[in-house]
Amino acid sequence: MLRSALSALACALPAPVAEAHCDGPCGVYDPASARVAAEAVLSMTKKLKAMEAPASGDAAAMAAYNNTFGRYVAIKEEEAQKTKKELLILWTDYFKPDHLATFPDLHDTFWKAAKLCSACKVNIDQAKAEELMAAVEKIHGMFWQSKGRSDAWVTAS
Amino acid sequence: MQPTLEPGDRVLVRRLGRKTAPCLGSVVVTWHPQRSKLRLIKRLSRLDSRGLWLLGDNPGESTDSRQLGAVPTNLLIGEVVGRLPRGKSEQSR
Numbered sequence: 332m333l334r335s336a337l338s339a340l341a342c343a344l345p346a347p348v349a350e351a352h353c354d355g356p357c358g359v360y361d362p363a364s365a366r367v368a369a370e371a372v373l374s375m376t377k378k379l380k381a382m383e384a385p386a387s388g389d390a391a392a393m394a395a396y397n398n399t400f401g402r403y404v405a406i407k408e409e410e411a412q413k414t415k416k417e418l419l420i421l422w423t424d425y426f427k428p429d430h431l432a433t434f435p436d437l438h439d440t441f442w443k444a445a446k447l448c449s450a451c452k453v454n455i456d457q458a459k460a461e462e463l464m465a466a467v468e469k470i471h472g473m474f475w476q477s478k479g480r481s482d483a484w485v486t487a488s
Numbered sequence: 489m490q491p492t493l494e495p496g497d498r499v500l501v502r503r504l505g506r507k508t509a510p511c512l513g514s515v516v517v518t519w520h521p522q523r524s525k526l527r528l529i530k531r532l533s534r535l536d537s538r539g540l541w542l543l544g545d546n547p548g549e550s551t552d553s554r555q556l557g558a559v560p561t562n563l564l565i566g567e568v569v570g571r572l573p574r575g576k577s578e579q580s581r
Contacts, residue, residue: 338573342498349499349517349529351489351544352551424551 360425362471365417368410369467370488372451373460375407380455408452414463415448421474434473444470489515489529490546497574499529501566509535515568518542518559527565540564 382400385392422441431437444466450459468484475482492515493499501517510516510532518540520526530542530552539558544550553559 341572346498347527349527350520351493351495351529351546352549420555424555
């Protein structure tokens, strides 16, 4: 009796709320972060393709070339991984099972986009980087459609 | 935090000072690392130099250190020491 009276009293006292699912309140999702990273992948791929090796015998020029080439590859690698990570956050955290009714190809779209991120790392392939951009654009469309909006696809470069 | 906690459950939290570390495996309340006015309730899975590694008991639904990374220890509010009995009205919330 005392116990139930005490617990009734305790339950009536004001108490601050602690969230176990901060998914809702903190869920700031935006495919823009994947788009920026994918754009960087495409940009680095183009820069790498445009590089010209210096004449043999010029050690300093060769060192500079190798250094720049290495940096471009590292950035391409990093941004492709970032694109994949950002896509996986949208896929696994934002999209819910009921979205599959609207987008039956949701899993396939994300799976292929994630694979393109890997392909962009393995190769210096502008076509793959452009395919990745197209995949991110498709996901952008699905994402905003799921929110009942139709935000324009705008790129930085 | 299901099945340990249900939405609307009331818990008692023992505030912890800077010098007292919470027990691994206990349920803790912290401030959200990115949203200053949001309190989180999660299970403490690891404690290292980067801070508190928090995981929800319902991994399929939880947003926790898997996404947020380590939560700085200065954001710790306290450790849950008990849950108040669920009243009928609480259960239906």
